[in-house]
Amino acid sequence: MIKFLNLKKINKPFEATFQEKLKHFFEEGWYILGNEVTKFEENFAQYCGLKYCVGVGNGLDAITLTLKAYIALGKLQKGDEVIVPSNTYIATILAILQADLVPVLVEPKLETFNINPHLIEEKITPRTKVILPVHLYGQLCEMENIEAIAKKYNLIIIEDSAQYHGAFSQFSQSYLSHTKTFSFYPGKNLGALGDAGAVVTNDLKLYETIKMLRNYGSQVKYENEIIGVNSRLDELQASFLNIKLPYLDKENNNRREIAKRYLSEIKNKNLQLPFCNDIQKHVFHLFVIRTENRINLQKYLYENGIETMIHYPIAPHKQKAMTFLNHLSFPISEKIHNEVLSLPLNSSLTDEELNFIIKILNRF
Structure with a gap:
């Protein structure tokens, strides 16, 4: 895994x-x-x-x-x-x-x-x-x-x-x-x-x-x-x-290099890759894609030995703790929370693991 x-x-x-x-x-x-x-x-x-x-x-x-x-x-x-x-x-x-x-x-921008x-x-x-x-x-x-x-x-x-x-x-x-x-x-x-x-x-x-x-x-x-x-x-x-x-700058640069590979090598019309117009202004704490088939995608990746995370599954204004906000509607935010999935991205990833993740994503 x-x-x-x-x-x-x-x-x-x-x-x-x-x-x-x-x-x-x-x-x-x-x-x-x-x-x-x-x-x-x-x-x-x-x-x-x-x-x-x-x-x-x-x-x-x-x-x-x-x-x-x-x-x-x-x-x-x-x-x-x-x-x-x-x-x-x-x-x-x-x-x-x-x-x-x-x-x-x-509301946020859907792209960024x-x-x-x-x-x-x-x-x-x-x-x-x-x-x-x-x-x-x-x-x-x-x-x-x-x-x-x-x-x-x-x-x-x-x-x-x-x-x-x-x-x-x-x-x-x-x-x-x-x-x-x-x-x-x-x-x-x-x-x-x-x-x-x-x-x-x-x-x-x-x-x-x-x-x-x-x-x-x-x-x-x-x-x-x-x-x-x-x-x-x-x-x-x-x-x-x-x-x-x-070592933080080195860590950030490692993350950027992994992100570059994801951005250039993931070719799947079912997946929306993150927007990035200046990679030096992004430290890629997370690499977050979007898909309308998130549940199926996460299950598919797990079955192929790839663990992912959802950041975040519930919008703040929909949380039970935020009852005073529950009546509000933020359709862009809700769309994001319903579609995002975070891929592995950190300095512990090997080239072999990265190659495998990209291959499996392109097959979805």
């Missing part, structure tokens, strides 16, 4: 180095917010081309704490509206709700899976304060159009980059002014050994506020300035991320 994702194989090259780090970890005896977290925050901020990074417990908290920090700084108020794509993973919307803000869903900038303006009201684009599956959103809208209406941009680790150094200083939130869930392009997340920004006040929020609202131990939570990047996870970060 060709696994969709073989984390054991992906992380194997880093095992010996991590074992050494683990030994040092026990010898040092500092387990929370130590040198490894500080080092990763410095390294990842530099990698992203931004000044500050705050390590937090997971990607959901990265968005939630960013929104709460803006509230603490007086730039947002509870009840303000946040523009968000209707086909994102539900965590993006949960973060908005947990910050006592209101999600306003906007990313939010359609041309539909944003019609959803803007006097309560709209934030646009929260999601670089879904690893493809960069149309940021120039989104930036123009944000500037016109004086809106904050917070990027959900949970699936988009990399390539930031190529883009304009305007783009680099945004706050970006990340997940380092084990399956990400830069994955930890458990849950982990981060916020990266050039805004010093935002950075300092999120640092307090993640640590009970405290800068000095036992002195609590604001109401915070416990969401600190774990020292061991930071240690592992420090080991893997220097």
